[in-house]
Amino acid sequence: MSWLPEVEELNRRKGFAEAMGGEEAVARHKRSGKHTARERIGLLFDPGTFREVGVLTGKGQYDEEARLLKVTPTNVIIGKGRIGGRKVVATVDDYTIRGGSSESTIAEKWVYGERLAYELRLPLVRLIDSAGGSVKLLEMMGATKIPGYPTWPRSRMMGLIPIVGIALGSCAGNGAKRVAWSHFSLMVKGQAQVFAAGPVVVEPGVGQELTKEELGGYLIHTRGSGLIDNEAESEQDAFAQARRFLSYLPQNVHQLPPALPSDDDPGRREEALLSIVPRERRRVYRMRRILELVFDKESLFEIGRYNGPSTITMLGRLTGRPVAILANDPYAAGGTMTRASAQKMEAFIDLADTFHLPIVNFVDQPGVAIGLEAEKQGTMRAAIRALAAIEDSRVPFCAVIVRRAYGVAGAGHGRVTDINQRFAWPSAHWGSIPLEGGIMAAHRRELAEAADPEKRLTELEEHYARFTSPFLTAEKFAIQDIVDPRETRPLLCDWVEDAYALLPQQLGPSGRGYRK
Numbered sequence: 001m002s003w004l005p006e007v008e009e010l011n012r013r014k015g016f017a018e019a020m021g022g023e024e025a026v027a028r029h030k031r032s033g034k035h036t037a038r039e040r041i042g043l044l045f046d047p048g049t050f051r052e053v054g055v056l057t058g059k060g061q062y063d064e065e066a067r068l069l070k071v072t073p074t075n076v077i078i079g080k081g082r083i084g085g086r087k088v089v090a091t092v093d094d095y096t097i098r099g100g101s102s103e104s105t106i107a108e109k110w111v112y113g114e115r116l117a118y119e120l121r122l123p124l125v126r127l128i129d130s131a132g133g134s135v136k137l138l139e140m141m142g143a144t145k146i147p148g149y150p151t152w153p154r155s156r157m158m159g160l161i162p163i164v165g166i167a168l169g170s171c172a173g174n175g176a177k178r179v180a181w182s183h184f185s186l187m188v189k190g191q192a193q194v195f196a197a198g199p200v201v202v203e204p205g206v207g208q209e210l211t212k213e214e215l216g217g218y219l220i221h222t223r224g225s226g227l228i229d230n231e232a233e234s235e236q237d238a239f240a241q242a243r244r245f246l247s248y249l250p251q252n253v254h255q256l257p258p259a260l261p262s263d264d265d266p267g268r269r270e271e272a273l274l275s276i277v278p279r280e281r282r283r284v285y286r287m288r289r290i291l292e293l294v295f296d297k298e299s300l301f302e303i304g305r306y307n308g309p310s311t312i313t314m315l316g317r318l319t320g321r322p323v324a325i326l327a328n329d330p331y332a333a334g335g336t337m338t339r340a341s342a343q344k345m346e347a348f349i350d351l352a353d354t355f356h357l358p359i360v361n362f363v364d365q366p367g368v369a370i371g372l373e374a375e376k377q378g379t380m381r382a383a384i385r386a387l388a389a390i391e392d393s394r395v396p397f398c399a400v401i402v403r404r405a406y407g408v409a410g411a412g413h414g415r416v417t418d419i420n421q422r423f424a425w426p427s428a429h430w431g432s433i434p435l436e437g438g439i440m441a442a443h444r445r446e447l448a449e450a451a452d453p454e455k456r457l458t459e460l461e462e463h464y465a466r467f468t469s470p471f472l473t474a475e476k477f478a479i480q481d482i483v484d485p486r487e488t489r490p491l492l493c494d495w496v497e498d499a500y501a502l503l504p505q506q507l508g509p510s511g512r513g514y515r516k
Contacts, residue, residue: 009068010056016071017055021096029096033191034169035235037077037094040127044090044239050081053116054109073097074106078113080122083243086251086258089117092127095169099131111152118153121252123162125242126182130175131198154181159354159509162249164242167192167228168235170212172201183351184245184303185228186238189218194228226307226340244301248315248322249355253509256500257357262320264296266493273485277403277427284330287312290362290402291327294489296320303348308341310334313348315357318489318496324352324395327362330403337409338369342382345412346389353393354510358499360492361399361414367407380408387412394506396499398422400488401470401479405430423481423491429468439464 018038020026026036035043041050058073075097080089091113117124157163158181165182167175169192176194179185187194195202195216203209213219221228232238250257270293277285291300291314299317309332314325326345328335337345352359368374368383390397390412399414399422410430414420431438439460440447450456473479483491 012068013056013071017058017073020073020094021075021098025096034095034129036096037092037127037129040168040235040239041077041079041081041090041092043236044125044127044242045081045083045088046085050079050090052077052079053113054078057106057109074109076106076110076113078109078116080116080120083123083125084247086123086246087120088123088125088246089113089120090125090127093129093168093175095129095131107149108151111149114152114154114157117161117163118157121161121254123164123246123249123251124157125164125166125246126178127166127168128171128175128179129167129169130171130173130178158183159253161252162246162355164245166232166238166242167194168238169193170195170198170216172196172198176216180227183249183354184230184242186230186232186241187218187222187228188232188235188238191235193217194221222304223306226304226343229304229307231306241301245303245315248301248317248357253354253356254507256503256507257322257355259322259500260317260320262296262317264319266319267490269486269490270294271486273488276485277425279427281403281429284334286331287327287329287335287362287364287402291316291325294492295323295325300325304344308338308344310336310338311341311345313344318360319493321496321500322357323496323499324348324357324359325362326359328364330364333369334366335364335404336366336369337379337383337386337412338374339377339379339382342379342386345386346382349386349389349393353389353395356395356503356506358396358496358503359393359398361397363399363401363405363410363413364403365406365410365413366404368409383408383412391415391417394510396421396495396502398492398495398499400492401425401428401430403427403429407432421495422479423483424470424474424479425485425488426470426482427485428470428479428482430470430473431468 020036020038029036058071060071061069063069075094077092077094078090080087082088091110114124163182165179165185167179167187171179171192171194173196176196179194193212193216197205199210199212199215202215218231222231230241232241248257273290273293276290295316295318301315303313303315310329312327312329316323316325326348349359369379393415397414397418401413401422401424404410405413405428414422439457443460447453447456470479470482474482
């Protein structure tokens with residue numbers, strides 16, 4: 001009366017799943033330098049914590065007596081485990097079975113995995129190695145299908161749980177969409193490519209003969225289009241970045257970001273901050289060094305470094321509490337707001353606001369990028385969207401004006417219609433237009449008619465410079481405080497305590513969706 005025969009069949013069927021695409025396909029996959037889907041799960045999750053769902057899913061082969069001969073498993077693995085001790089759901093493509101094609105799988109399975117994360121309110125990690133659609137589906141179905149997955153709540157998920165997309169191979173079509181439609185996306189350099197369609201479709205379609213890397217490699221997307229946030233040196237590096245990203249975020253929008261113990265003194269005063277900004281206004285300095293000196297040691301995690309590089313976007317901690325960090329990089333386009341940096345800023349603010357991360361903005365903003373190319377790109381429109389994201393945000397926001405805050409982009413230092421918590425360093429100066437261009441615009445005729453235009457320009461610069469002292473603004477309470485740069489960390493550590501006291505009032509969805 002025992003059910004042992006059925007249990008033995010269960011274990012046999014699990015064995016087929018664990019064999020993935022079979023010895024030959026697995027060996028071929030590993031010769032390419034990749035880990036298998038199941039090895040990737042072991043590298044991503046805390047050891048021994050992953051529980052698979054739907055392990056028996058696949059296509060069975062039977063003899064004339066209806067006895068099982070073999071099961072070809074579906075090419076996606078789903079389940080949940082723990083990352084850093086917290087539960088996370090994963091959907092994992094198996095390239096050893098039909099190239100991981102999204103249309104050669106049972107779509108209900110990977111959609112179920114995503115819905116599982118959505119309904120359990122758990123973060124989701126997608127490990128994507130998918131060849132996309134296949135015309136062979138026509139023969140399998142006996143008909144065509146209208147694109148789309150009606151039961152996949154992809155947009156609603158973005159406003160509820162953290163989602164990470166990792167490209168581990170060539171990701172086309174639906175695979176590309178699942179990588180990019182996330183809060184944090186990565187691709188492995190030299191191994192992963194992301195595109196709407198691969199070279200074999202592109203060449204006959206538009207007459208361009210390109211390699212996979214030329215069409216959708218990391219140089220295209222992490223250092224160009226902005227579609228993918230970060231690049232990884234290896235699969236292990238990608239998983240480490242994913243684990244670290246999730247460590248700053250709550251499980252869902254109904255929880256607070258997790259604080260970690262910190263032994264970094266909140267009263268730490270760094271002498272280097274006193275001289276890090278040059279007196280000469282045209283000289284640059286290392287903004288990232290300022291951030292390293294202010295925030296908890298070794299707590300900074302940068303997102304999207306090479307796209308829109310004039311804006312720095314990082315996650316970090318103050319007294320162990322996660323925060324979102326914005327800053328301008330004088331080494332990249334002088335820190336100006338380009339179209340790419342504005343788009344990056346908008347997405348990052350939405351990330352912070354969705355998951356209740358207080359925002360600290362280190363400002364050295366000369367303004368919106370100017371010139372013909374900037375106008376052709378619609379830079380001002382992107383800048384307006386970035387400023388709208390700031391004004392729409394609800395999380396506590398604090399600005400540290402390090403040097404410049406000019407024009408339309410300068411108004412994006414914080415929520416100007418709010419209490420607008422901000423303070424400035426003595427090196428700060430601001431206005432509607434920088435002196436360099438403003439003097440030329442206001443005194444064009446005078447300079448053209450001057451006996452010595454260069455001398456007159458210098459005189460005018462010295463004249464107007466007298467009005468740019470931040471102390472004059474402070475006299476009118478138009479800036480609340482000018483502070484010793486060495487006091488920046490103590491001030492922010494005090495601020496973040498107040499910020500986290502407010503956050504419980506803001507738990508839940510933002511109510512405006514997620515702009516990406």
